[in-house]
Amino acid sequence: MFQPLSQRFLHYTRDHHLALANCRLLVAVSGGLDSVVLCHLLQELHVPFAIAHCHFGLRAAESDRDAAFVADLAKELSVPFFIRHFDTNEFAAANRCSIQEAARTLRYNWFQELLADEANWHLHLSAVATAHHLDDNIETVVMNFFKGTGISGLRGILPIQGKLVRPLLFARRSELAEYAASHKLSWVEDSSNAETKYTRNFFRHEVLPLVQQKFPQAMENMAANIQRFSEVEILYQQALHQHLKGLCVYKGSEVHVPVLKLAKTVPLETVAFELLKAYGFSAQQTGSVLHLLDSESGRYVQSATHQVVRHRRWLVIAPLQLEESSLVLIEQDLEKVNFGTRVLLLEQVAVPSNLKTAADTALVDFHKLKFPLVLRKWKAGDYFYPLGLGKKKKVSRLLIDLKLSKTEKEQVYVLESGNKIVWVVGHRLDDRFKIGPATRQAYRVQLNG
Amino acid sequence: MFQPLSQRFLHYTRDHHLALANCRLLVAVSGGLDSVVLCHLLQELHVPFAIAHCHFGLRAAESDRDAAFVADLAKELSVPFFIRHFDTNEFAAANRCSIQEAARTLRYNWFQELLADEANWHLHLSAVATAHHLDDNIETVVMNFFKGTGISGLRGILPIQGKLVRPLLFARRSELAEYAASHKLSWVEDSSNAETKYTRNFFRHEVLPLVQQKFPQAMENMAANIQRFSEVEILYQQALHQHLKGLCVYKGSEVHVPVLKLAKTVPLETVAFELLKAYGFSAQQTGSVLHLLDSESGRYVQSATHQVVRHRRWLVIAPLQLEESSLVLIEQDLEKVNFGTRVLLLEQVAVPSNLKTAADTALVDFHKLKFPLVLRKWKAGDYFYPLGLGKKKKVSRLLIDLKLSKTEKEQVYVLESGNKIVWVVGHRLDDRFKIGPATRQAYRVQLNG
Numbered sequence: 001m002f003q004p005l006s007q008r009f010l011h012y013t014r015d016h017h018l019a020l021a022n023c024r025l026l027v028a029v030s031g032g033l034d035s036v037v038l039c040h041l042l043q044e045l046h047v048p049f050a051i052a053h054c055h056f057g058l059r060a061a062e063s064d065r066d067a068a069f070v071a072d073l074a075k076e077l078s079v080p081f082f083i084r085h086f087d088t089n090e091f092a093a094a095n096r097c098s099i100q101e102a103a104r105t106l107r108y109n110w111f112q113e114l115l116a117d118e119a120n121w122h123l124h125l126s127a128v129a130t131a132h133h134l135d136d137n138i139e140t141v142v143m144n145f146f147k148g149t150g151i152s153g154l155r156g157i158l159p160i161q162g163k164l165v166r167p168l169l170f171a172r173r174s175e176l177a178e179y180a181a182s183h184k185l186s187w188v189e190d191s192s193n194a195e196t197k198y199t200r201n202f203f204r205h206e207v208l209p210l211v212q213q214k215f216p217q218a219m220e221n222m223a224a225n226i227q228r229f230s231e232v233e234i235l236y237q238q239a240l241h242q243h244l245k246g247l248c249v250y251k252g253s254e255v256h257v258p259v260l261k262l263a264k265t266v267p268l269e270t271v272a273f274e275l276l277k278a279y280g281f282s283a284q285q286t287g288s289v290l291h292l293l294d295s296e297s298g299r300y301v302q303s304a305t306h307q308v309v310r311h312r313r314w315l316v317i318a319p320l321q322l323e324e325s326s327l328v329l330i331e332q333d334l335e336k337v338n339f340g341t342r343v344l345l346l347e348q349v350a351v352p353s354n355l356k357t358a359a360d361t362a363l364v365d366f367h368k369l370k371f372p373l374v375l376r377k378w379k380a381g382d383y384f385y386p387l388g389l390g391k392k393k394k395v396s397r398l399l400i401d402l403k404l405s406k407t408e409k410e411q412v413y414v415l416e417s418g419n420k421i422v423w424v425v426g427h428r429l430d431d432r433f434k435i436g437p438a439t440r441q442a443y444r445v446q447l448n449g
Numbered sequence: 450m451f452q453p454l455s456q457r458f459l460h461y462t463r464d465h466h467l468a469l470a471n472c473r474l475l476v477a478v479s480g481g482l483d484s485v486v487l488c489h490l491l492q493e494l495h496v497p498f499a500i501a502h503c504h505f506g507l508r509a510a511e512s513d514r515d516a517a518f519v520a521d522l523a524k525e526l527s528v529p530f531f532i533r534h535f536d537t538n539e540f541a542a543a544n545r546c547s548i549q550e551a552a553r554t555l556r557y558n559w560f561q562e563l564l565a566d567e568a569n570w571h572l573h574l575s576a577v578a579t580a581h582h583l584d585d586n587i588e589t590v591v592m593n594f595f596k597g598t599g600i601s602g603l604r605g606i607l608p609i610q611g612k613l614v615r616p617l618l619f620a621r622r623s624e625l626a627e628y629a630a631s632h633k634l635s636w637v638e639d640s641s642n643a644e645t646k647y648t649r650n651f652f653r654h655e656v657l658p659l660v661q662q663k664f665p666q667a668m669e670n671m672a673a674n675i676q677r678f679s680e681v682e683i684l685y686q687q688a689l690h691q692h693l694k695g696l697c698v699y700k701g702s703e704v705h706v707p708v709l710k711l712a713k714t715v716p717l718e719t720v721a722f723e724l725l726k727a728y729g730f731s732a733q734q735t736g737s738v739l740h741l742l743d744s745e746s747g748r749y750v751q752s753a754t755h756q757v758v759r760h761r762r763w764l765v766i767a768p769l770q771l772e773e774s775s776l777v778l779i780e781q782d783l784e785k786v787n788f789g790t791r792v793l794l795l796e797q798v799a800v801p802s803n804l805k806t807a808a809d810t811a812l813v814d815f816h817k818l819k820f821p822l823v824l825r826k827w828k829a830g831d832y833f834y835p836l837g838l839g840k841k842k843k844v845s846r847l848l849i850d851l852k853l854s855k856t857e858k859e860q861v862y863v864l865e866s867g868n869k870i871v872w873v874v875g876h877r878l879d880d881r882f883k884i885g886p887a888t889r890q891a892y893r894v895q896l897n898g
Contacts, residue, residue, distance in 0.1 A: 086612070112637065145594060145674070146660050146663075146664050146667045146670060146671070147664055147667075147670055148666075148669075148670030148671070148673050148675055150675055150681070150683050151678075154603075194764060199663055202662075202663050203663075204859055206659060207656070207663075208662055209658055210655060210656055210659060212649055213651075214595075214651050214652075214656075215595050215596055217597075218595045218596075220597075221595060221596055221597030222595070223599070224597050225594070225597055226702075227718075228719065230598055230716075231716035231718055231719035232599070232600050232681070232685055232719065234715060234716045234719075235685045235688035235689060235692075235716065235719065235720075236684045236688070238679055238688040238691070239684035239688035239691075240684060241685040241686070242687070242688075243684075243689070255548050265684045266683060267680035267684065268681075269676075269680055270677065270680035270681065270683075270684065273683075285671065383781075
C-alpha cells in the first residue's frame with residue numbers, strides 16, 4: 001500500500017515522539033536538498049519550527065550564497081531564522097582539531113546555546129532536527145563496518161538522541177528527491193569535498209552500486225539490518241548491565257572489581273572493555289588491564305582520567321585526581337603527593353647518623369620498599385608491626401591507644417609496600433622497614449599540613 | 450614479533466581444543482591450496498590425521514585428476530585415505546535441491562558415516578577438519594552483511610562446531626600461499642564456477658579490493674569485527690536466555706507464554722523472533738504472531754511443525770502432531786481429529802427432526818460456533834451451562850456428579866468455541882449452543898473410541 005512521504009513522515013515523528021506538542025523544532029538547514037525537504041514537510045504538516053544556518057566561511061562566495069538562500073527560505077516559510085558566522089579555520093587551529101571536528105563542535109555548541117538562550121524561550125525550541133536520511137545511515141553503517149566497529153556502529157544513527165532528532169531517518173534519498181521534484185522545490189548544492197564527505201561519496205557512488213550488482217536488495221537488507229542491530233544492541237546492553245552489576249562494588253569515587261570474579265567472566269574481553277570505557281580506557285588498554293588479573297599488587301594501568309590498580313584480590317578503578325581517590329600510587333621517582341588538604345614529600349636520602357625523627361617524618365630502608373607504594377586510608381582489619389613492639393598490632397587498636405577522635409581517625413592514612421604497612425602516616429613506623437646496620441640507602445617521607 | 454605459521458597453527462589448535470590427544474582428525478581435502486597446506490601443517494606438527502576426498506563427478510576429467518592427486522598426497526604423507534564417488538546430479542534431482550546443497554549434504558553425511566563407522570574405530574577419528582581460513586570467513590561475513598543478517602552472521606564461521614573443526618580460521622589466505630611456496634607444495638586448481646563461488650569471487654576480487662582503496666586496513670578491521678561480534682553474540686544469547694526464562698512456561702510438549710508479559714518485553718521483535726525460531730517460524734511470521742497479542746482467543750499462526758494459538762491470556766506454542774498436544778484447533782472444514790487414542794468425527798448436517806442423541810454425539814447450532822474450535826483437556830475453573838439446567842455449573846462439579854474416577858477425569862476433554870464450552874466431550878452439551886427453532890444448519894460431533 002503506497003503512502004505519501006508526508007504520511008510516513010508523520011507516523012515516524014509520532015512513533016518516535018520527535019516533535020513535542022506546543023513546541024518548535026530548530027531545524028539545522030544547510031540549504032541542501034535534504035534539509036530543504038525537511039522544512040517543507042514540517043510546513044506541510046503544520047509542525048512548528050525555526051531554522052538555524054551555520055555560515056562556516058569555508059567556501060567563500062558559495063558560503064554567502066547558501067546563507068542568502070536559507071534566509072530567503074525562512075522568509076518564504078515565515079519561520080524564525082538564526083544565522084551565525086564562524087571562523088572555523090581559526091577555531092580548528094586554536095583547538096588543534098580538523099576543520100570537520102571544528103565545524104561540528106561550533107555547530108552543536110551554537111545549537112545548544114540557541115535552545116538554552118532566554119531570548120528564545122518564547123519560541124519553545126524543544127530540540128534540534130537534522131535531515132539525516134536512511135541512505136546516510138546505511139552509508140554510515142557500511143563505513144563503520146569496514147573501519148571496524150562494535151554493535152553500536154551497526155545500528156547507526158538513532159532517531160532521537162538527547163536534544164537531537166532525525167525525523168527523516170526512515171526515508172530513502174530517492175524519496176526526498178521525488179518529493180522535491182513534485183513540489184518544485186529549489187535547493188543549493190554543496191561543492192565542498194571534505195575528506196569524510198569524499199569517503200562517503202566513494203561508498204555511495206562506487207562501493208554500494210557494485211555490491212548491488214550482485215545483491216540488488218542490498219540497501220533494503222541494510223535497512224533491515226539496522227532495525228535488527230538496534231535490538232541486538234538493546235540485548236547486548238541488558239546482558240552487559242547484568243555483568244557490571246555483579247562485578248562492580250562502588251566505593252565513593254572508586255569502583256572495586258573482584259579479580260577472581262572478573263577472570264571467570266564470559267565474554268571477558270568485551271565486558272572488561274565496556275567496564276573500562278567509562279573511565280577513559282581505550283580498547284587497546286583492555287588487554288593491559290587484563291594482565292593485571294595475573295599480576296602482583298600495586299601494578300596499574302592509567303587512562304587520561306583514571307587508573308586501574310591491582311590491589312590484592314581487587315582491581316581498583318580510581319580517578320587520577322588525588323583528592324577524589326582514597327588510593328594513591330607512589331612511584332619511585334615521585335617527590336610529592338597531595339591527599340586531602342595534606343602533602344607528602346618523598347625523597348631518597350643518605351642514611352642519617354641520627355634516626356630520631358618527629359612523628360610527621362618516616363625514615364625507612366629504601367631497598368626494603370617495593371614500588372609503587374600505596375597510600376590509602378586505614379581500614380578495619382589493617383595491622384602492622386609497630387617499631388620496637390616485637391609483635392603485630394591492629395591499626396584500629398593503635399588509634400584507640402592514641403585516643404584519636406572519630407573525625408581524626410577518618411583522616412588516618414597508611415603507606416603500604418607490597419601489601420605491608422610501612423607507616424601509619426604521622427603516627428607510627430613499621431618495624432620491618434626500619435633502617436638497620438645493613439641499610440645503604442634511606443627513603444624519607446615527610447607529612448606537611 | 451614474527452611467528453611462523455606452524456607455531457600460530459599450533460597455538461590456535463590448542464587454544465580452541467581442535468585436536469584431541471590420541472585422536473586423528475579426518476581432513477576434508479579437495480586438493481586445493483588450502484586443504485593441501487592444512488595436511489602439511491598437521492604432518493609438520495605430528496598431529497595424526499586421515500584424508501577424505503569427495504568425488505562429486507561434476508567436472509568430468511578434472512574430478513578424476515583431483516581424486517588422483519589427493520590419493521597421491523595421502524600416499525606421500527602416509528595417512529589413511531577415504532574416497533567416495535557421488536552422483537550429485539541425481540541426488541539434487543531426487544531431493545529437489547541445488548547442486549551445491551546436494552554436494553554439501555552428501556559430503557557431510559559421508560563424513561559423519563566415516564566418523565561413526567565401526568570399521569574406522571581403530572583410527573580414532575575425533576572430528577572432521579576443513580581448511581576454511583580467515584579470508585573465507587571475512588568474505589562470508591561481508592556477504593552475510595549485504596544479504597541481511599542477525600548477529601550470528603557477523604561472527605561468521607566458528608573454529609569448532611560439534612564434530613567439525615576449522616584449524617586454519619586464524620590464517621590469511623596469503624599466509625597459506627607463502628607456506629605452500631616456501632615448502633614447494635603442489636596443489637590443483639578448481640575450475641568450477643558454482644554460483645556462490647562466483648559471488649564469493651566477486652567479493653574477493655572486486656568489492657573488497659575497492660573498499661581497501663579507501664580503508665587499507667579493511668581486512669584486519671573485519672578480522673577484529675569477527676572477534677568482537679563473537680563476544681557480542683555471547684552477550685546477546687545471555688540476555689535472550691534471561692528473557693525466555695522469564696517468558697516461557699513449559700507444559701509437556703507445549704510452551705505457554707503470557708500475553709501481557711510478552712507485550713511488555715523490550716526488544717519485542719527480536720525476543721519474539723528467537724522464541725518462535727525454535728519452532729519453525731520464519732522472521733516474516735513473527736509479525737503475524739505479534740498480532741495475536743491484540744487478537745481474540747482461538748486465532749493462530751502455523752509453522753511447518755507448530756502452531757501458536759492465542760488462548761485467553763496466553764500464547765500457546767504446540768506441536769502440530771495432535772497426540773503431543775493438549776490443545777487442538779478445529780477448523781470449519783476439518784472432518785476428523787485424533788486425540789489420545791480417540792477420534793472426533795465432525796460434520797455439518799441438516800437439522801434432524803429427532804434431536805435425541807447418545808452421549809457420544811453432540812448436535813449443535815452451526816451458526817452459533819466460532820471457528821476454529823478448541824479441543825482441550827478440562828481444567829479447574831472451567832464452567833459451562835449444562836443443557837436444560839438453566840444456570841452455570843463447574844465442570845469439576847459435573848465430573849463429581851458423574852462419579853468418574855481420577856484416571857477417567859484426566860481423560861475428559863472439552864470442546865470450546867470463542868472461550869465458551871460447547872460440549873464436555875462424551876458427557877454433556879452446553880445450553881448456549883443447542884439447536885433451536887431458528888437453527889438452519891446443524892453441526893455434529895461424534896466421539897469414537
